[in-house]
Amino acid sequence: MWFPLFINLENKKVLVIGGGKIAYKKITKILEYGAEITIITERTEEEKFLKLENVKIVNNKVENDKNVIEELVKDYFFVIAATDNEELNQNIAEICDSNGILVNNASSKFKMNAMFGGIVKNDEFQIAVSTGGKNCRRSRAMKSEIQKILDKIEK
Ligand SMILES: C[C@@]1(CC(=O)O)C2=NC(=C\c3[nH]c(c(CCC(=O)O)c3CC(=O)O)Cc3[nH]c(c(CC(=O)O)c3CCC(=O)O)/C=C3\N/C(=C\2)[C@@H](CCC(=O)O)[C@]3(C)CC(=O)O)/[C@H]1CCC(=O)O
Numbered sequence: 735m736w737f738p739l740f741i742n743l744e745n746k747k748v749l750v751i752g753g754g755k756i757a758y759k760k761i762t763k764i765l766e767y768g769a770e771i772t773i774i775t776e777r778t779e780e781e782k783f784l785k786l787e788n789v790k791i792v793n794n795k796v797e798n799d800k801n802v803i804e805e806l807v808k809d810y811f812f813v814i815a816a817t818d819n820e821e822l823n824q825n826i827a828e829i830c831d832s833n834g835i836l837v838n839n840a841s842s843k844f845k846m847n848a849m850f851g852g853i854v855k856n857d858e859f860q861i862a863v864s865t866g867g868k869n870c871r872r873s874r875a876m877k878s879e880i881q882k883i884l885d886k887i888e889k
């Protein structure tokens with residue numbers, strides 16, 4: 735079961751493995767919350783990564799090996815497995831989970847211990863929407879309805 739918990743990411747060490755489109759989407763979301771991000775990726779195709787401030791990029795291929803992954807993730811508070819290699823992402827998720835590290839897996843609906851919600855916010859409120867991995871695209875419709883309520887309350 736997925737309990738909606740709000741986590742303080744200010745100055746927390748976050749590791750993102752993989753530097754593609756989805757990694758970028760997730761990084762820009764959590765940067766707003768003050769996370770200290772390191773990216774390890776075989777390649778970053780996109781120029782926009784280099785424009786991100788306060789993000790360290792390490793160009794390296796992560797070997798799909800338990801010891802290698804364990805050593806890599808051990809000092810992090812939160813790990814995001816965002817490669818396009820489903821098996822690697824799953825191993826990262828399993829290793830983090832069994833070592834008590836928060837982990838998000840971009841290529842699964844549920845094999846992780848932390849998933850992103852759709853976010854709607856203003857200065858006063860922050861609302862996160864989740865379908866528990868069942869159908870994240872549905873969040874869009876819900877988010878736009880919530881946005882209308884937020885706009886009304888503000889007046
Ligand atoms: C909340 C949001 C935040 C965010 O964006 O991170 C989010 N996904 C969003 C959008 C979105 N995701 C995808 C598309 C299609 C893109 C396209 O088709 O091109 C779009 C639409 C779009 O981008 O508009 C594809 C997708 N998503 C997942 C997989 C893996 C899989 O299903 O196996 C695949 C590949 C499926 C495939 O390839 O078939 C998995 C997850 N996505 C989650 C969250 C977590 C569950 C949250 C929940 O249950 O509600 C979870 C489990 C893990 C996680 O990622 O944390 C955001 C909500 C909308 C918003 O906020 O606007």
Ligand SMILES: NC(=O)c1ccc[n+]([C@@H]2O[C@H](COP(=O)([O-])OP(=O)(O)OC[C@H]3O[C@@H](n4cnc5c(N)ncnc54)[C@H](O)[C@@H]3O)[C@@H](O)[C@H]2O)c1
Pocket residue numbers: 751752753754755756757774775776777778779794795796797816817818819820822839840841
């Ligand atoms: N969760 C979501 O919201 C969501 C949405 C769409 C797609 N996805 C899934 O997310 C995954 C990533 O998608 P994408 O579009 O970002 O892919 P992408 O091809 O744009 O990026 C993949 C990245 O992973 C890196 N990579 C691959 N193997 C690596 C390794 N061994 N070590 C280090 N880096 C490695 C590549 O260099 C590349 O930067 C896919 O499985 C996709 O199906 C998730």
